[in-house]
Amino acid sequence: MLSRRVFVAAVLGAAVLPARSAFAADDWPTRPIRVISPFPAGSASDTVSRVALDKVAQLLRQPMVVEARPGAGGIVGFADVARSDPDGYTVVTSSTSMGTGLVLHTHLPYDPDKDFESVAMIGVQPNVLVASTASGFTTVADLVAAAKAKPGALTFASAGVGSSSHMAGEKLRLAAKIDVRHIPFKDQGLTEVMAGRIDFYFIPLAAAASALGSGKLNVLAVSSPKRVALLPDVPSIAEAGYPEAEFNFWLGLSVPAHTPRAIVDKLHDATEAALLDPDIVAKLAKLGVEPEQMTVDAFAKFVREDLAATVQLAKDAHIEAVD
Secondary structure, eight states, X not given: OOOHHHHHHHHHHHSOOTTSGGGOOTTOOSSOEEEEESSOTTSHHHHHXXXXXXXXXXXXXXXXXXXXXXXXXXXXXXXXXHHSOSSSSEEEEEETTHHHHHHHOSSOSSOTTTTEEEEEEEEEEEEEEEEEGGGTOOSHHHHHHHHHHSXXXXXXXXXXXXXXXXXXXXXXXXXXXXXXXXXXXXXXXXXXXXXXXXXXXXXXXXXXXXXXTSSSEEEEEESSSSOOTTSTTSOBTTTTTOGGGOOEEEEEEEEETTOOHHHHHHHHHHHHHHTTOHHHHHHHHHTTOEEOOOOHHHHHHHHHHHHHHHHHHHHHTTOOXXX
């Protein structure tokens, strides 16, 4: 019996394999697939997903039309998908940010766990901890020492309350036992750090990549358990002494609940096949993304556990819902 990796590699060569029972949905897809990106075009999740989806579309022999539906921290896009017919023609780029709604709202128009079927992981990328060169911080130790010397004086940016950048900052605050102030931004957080008006920022590597060579940022650490190939000289947050502050941004695909399992499996296997393409792997590597492959059930378990961990972190950090 072929191993799963060998099988998926065969899918990559054949483009479509009806030989597996998971490919029993022979009549799907027969038309373009709408992919909702709950965050703005150019965001980390949007940029990474488009790289993989181009190849997935080739394998399924139907266009995958990415539609940015930002708003309310992703709620607008996720709600759209939750209301859609479970026929395989509406997909959402799920991510770490799925937990944002649970953190900020006591009443959501959907249940992040029950209203979606998890399909496939695309990959994970670390957040990078950056500081303005004007701050003088070149290591995490510098930042922590300054924060302890002047409690409440240092600030950190995020893409909004409950966002992955906010939660990563809170993890460091709790792990290092420092008193720092959170300043949420809609889209100019990185600019504010580069200008020296904000002290530090955890930002997904894909979103920060274009600014890292500007000379206005010092990269203090990556939030992953180990160093990343794109930044080999930058220590992991664990190496910096704070393994409790590890925080990776993950990205995957989900569909409305009750989508037939045969369709879920077909989309899952096409996604895994795409992630074995050397060209796709190279493009993702340039964004600091490491492809991750899981079974459908393993990915569903991963998402449930991540949602629970996000809720617990919000409680530990005393982040209160806005409604």
